[in-house]
Amino acid sequence: MLIREEGKGEYFKVDPDGFRAFVRENKPRATVSKLMSEREAVEKFVRDGDYLAYDCNYFQRGPSSLMREVIRQRKKRLWVCGKFTYVACALLVEAGCADRVDIGFIGFGPWISRAVREGRCKFFEYSNAIMTLRLKAGAMGVPFLPARSFGATSGFEYSGCKLVTDPYTDQPILLVPALNPDVSLIHVHQADEYGNARVFGTGIAHQECALASKRVILSTEEIISTDEIRRDPGRNSIPHFVVDAVVHAPFGAYPGTVQGYYASDPEGIIEAMGAMFRGDFRDYLQKHVYSIGSHAECLEKLVGAQKLADVRRRETIREGYGI
Amino acid sequence: MLIREEGKGEYFKVDPDGFRAFVRENKPRATVSKLMSEREAVEKFVRDGDYLAYDCNYFQRGPSSLMREVIRQRKKRLWVCGKFTYVACALLVEAGCADRVDIGFIGFGPWISRAVREGRCKFFEYSNAIMTLRLKAGAMGVPFLPARSFGATSGFEYSGCKLVTDPYTDQPILLVPALNPDVSLIHVHQADEYGNARVFGTGIAHQECALASKRVILSTEEIISTDEIRRDPGRNSIPHFVVDAVVHAPFGAYPGTVQGYYASDPEGIIEAMGAMFRGDFRDYLQKHVYSIGSHAECLEKLVGAQKLADVRRRETIREGYGI
């Protein structure tokens, strides 16, 4: 199984044994309540220099309130998993929180080239599915997984992937390096206080992200009882023992949607996208992050009861969302 | 990524490109009804010499009625995926249908050594999880997957696995060859006539098995409408386009259980296990397979309404089974 070619991109260290040792020492197996505020969760579990992943994005069932908290706490030198995303990476880089991004798809605009030229951020090239495959490798506790895509791209050269000879078919095959983020932020529909959680509808890689990460902060629309969790175990995709913090965050994906719960707020989305295309997030960050103390305050002062009722009302589809 | 050691066991050919070509030519994408009798399904889709997989086993949500039909049709030279199983492999080998078995766990007894000595069957050594990982590789369309078990066993030497040097950590790591069975038999709780299917409760590898196989025969407790399938898409784990035949088989796992639907029949289980430990399946096969024309006849003549009502009644747990 010879290595034929290797990307020259720096990649987050592959260390399955280190992950196991971390789990053994640090992850509580017992069912203990992990309910806490977003401030406490981010203070405790997001550290400067961390590799940070989030599931979905700022507009689609993403941990938007947690992202704003990360920015509010002015975390530094984050390395971010930038797949399937519109504005989240731009926000994190422009706010000075992130200086490395692995790209699947990120919302573009003048900010990227500027960040590169000014040396504020490095970008490494993958694709959406290759990034979720890296998380899957991380979630399986193995150092790599094979795939039959990406080998024929320019991105390969700027990635951590390798092209090897498959010992079974003697053909070239791509390997992707496992990704085990230091911390991940995941927004879910329902969780109990221990972190047993449910996501309804389609998803990007919530289970992979939760299993692969050393520390996991969940925000959840609803806190449900463990009794309810046990009533329908087939609905549960995240087990409590991988979770470190559970933040009760109704409308936590705002301005985005949570399938079956509420629609997106087009105004809020246009506001964020507009900032990105202008290449200037200062006003956006000031208004939505720095001048606000918490997600609850954001809902109260910026969004308002009327709009919250409106996004709920506009989400007319309930079928399949367990409600 | 040097090969350090290789098992010397024969293994079913790894050929992801061949699988793709087969799918392109042979799998119908359109939603066409695939409802048929077990006889027709097995006649059409199980061929002498096939690699055959089944999900679960003869006692636990397995395709027991389909297995009996395979034996009834006296299929020959099957190579069987023998994981997590009590009597199924014994039945298939002793009935003269199978001559190769990949072992995870199979119900043992005098029959195995006799079959080896008489040259009637070859056994190749894996473990349950390694066999389901092989199916997962097959279901991902890749030639192999890595794992951090099995390398330190004697079974490794009699398997198709390889120990290579991981190019990311420089440590030894096991590769398992992908398994793409020619045909698989899967028993599910609910399916529509096209093959969109639901399984409730825990499972072994129903989704992997369905995706990995060239031909798939589903038997199902219930036929439900596609409308119902579309009402709760998060419950569906098998998509129609991987399925070739849908057999309506209430009590299709008999004498086994289907979680949430009916309990096992301890008498039926003891009868089969007894035959295995005695090493003589002749009476069992005569009574349960050869003297009976169909699953419906089996239920009617051998099992009877009373016992069927009884196994249903004894399955008191409904929570979580979508009913």
Next chain:
Amino acid sequence: MSTPAVNFSEREFVIVQVSRLLEAKCIYWVGGGGEPLASVLLAKRTRVPELQYLTEDGVVAPEALVPFDPLMTMVASRANYRALQWGTMNYAADIAHLGYVDYGILNTLQVDRYGNINSTVVGKYEGGEGRRFGGPGGADSIAALAWRTILITDQHKRKFVEKVDFISSPGFVDGPGARQKRGLAAGGGPWRVYSPWAMFGYGQDCQLMLQAVAPYVTVDQVLDEMSFKPKMAKKIAPLEPPTEEELLILRTQIDVGGQVTDRGRWIELKDGKYRFAE
């Protein structure tokens, strides 16, 4: 029931062209939004209601409720309504690895002679000097794993280039056999490129070939808006204009706000001929 339209945009034209290719017996993997998804939704509402498609978030064959809120083409309840299955991104990739995706439908920034796709950078990659875009997203997997890809782009010199500045998603790379040498599956690759002015295919040599043009442009106009000279089919066919029925559905049901279609120039039918409106 099939009245040639008298007035339509370039985007509407291309969406209609692609929608007419789509068949019930195939499975499509559709890039996230824009013209590809509009083409699929139009086909479902005109000719093939049973059409099945996947998107990156692992939705299988939904019966989407249009129109969508801005950007809400995935992980959103109207887009994923009444699917046969709700999966995840890795699940979509598995299905495609297995060969179940007949066609991928994509749009792009740049395409080259060998059908390679650039959605990463125009200009030099290193040093941040080029103009940077968002990356391949799901397109790399689609371009690698679907049996055939249908690409949609605009007809501009800067979009049809001899060699893309960066291969974000693979076409035929640099010729026959190149995909497999880089680890991709056998078979597969580019099949059609549609612009609002023309339709291209590929020859045995894996090179782009002009096959048809829109009724409001000439072959020379198309070639003028390319940075290289493509191969030419023996006979350049005309592309049929949209019908009023197709446009009505597209405008009133699918792209109500005009987010997708309301760009590019407008075409009108005047004196029996299609031409750009003034």
Next chain:
Amino acid sequence: MSTPAVNFSEREFVIVQVSRLLEAKCIYWVGGGGEPLASVLLAKRTRVPELQYLTEDGVVAPEALVPFDPLMTMVASRANYRALQWGTMNYAADIAHLGYVDYGILNTLQVDRYGNINSTVVGKYEGGEGRRFGGPGGADSIAALAWRTILITDQHKRKFVEKVDFISSPGFVDGPGARQKRGLAAGGGPWRVYSPWAMFGYGQDCQLMLQAVAPYVTVDQVLDEMSFKPKMAKKIAPLEPPTEEELLILRTQIDVGGQVTDRGRWIELKDGKYRFAE
């Protein structure tokens, strides 16, 4: 509340011993049925109701409804009742790969000096001359991936052998470092072996070490039922007998039909001493 039992079987003894080790702050992966599962269920019903375990079919932390029908220890509704999650076999393996499984509990046919487990063949493997058994099942994954394994077997010369005829599931293979050389994760490996007569641990040299014996046998009796001489702990401790309370729960709630426990010899308390019943 803790009355030493006056009458119990060898199997009951060993199940009770193992059940007493189990803690709420750990996750256990339990082999399919038999003594391992009985030990876990007993611990849940005596000391640690919140005990969490997995089985091969991907069930996470069920609140099983005992007793079970024969063989119905997995993919069965009573065994999987009110779990925190229902998964699959590959899911269980993922959880274990990640290091979340503190202990695996297994039984076996044969164990050797280095804790290797044979459940495949007694005698020669090739040619079908040996007596063949069912294979590793899930035990290989458990033995490879749990941080520590607890093994249960009977005290017989043919079960404690210098070198197993076939390594179905790995112990320390042939000494320190051997697991990693064969692709297994760092750390992990055998921790305890329980027979109805004795408890063994392992030293730094990865070799089996006798640590404690049952009150109804002597050290010499134990050694007589081994094909090799194990290392000896400095002090051989006594194993505490079951209590009446433990046995009552085991007999009336868990193994009602005696399928698991009603094998092996019986022990009785007579004249203040435990001994084999006649």
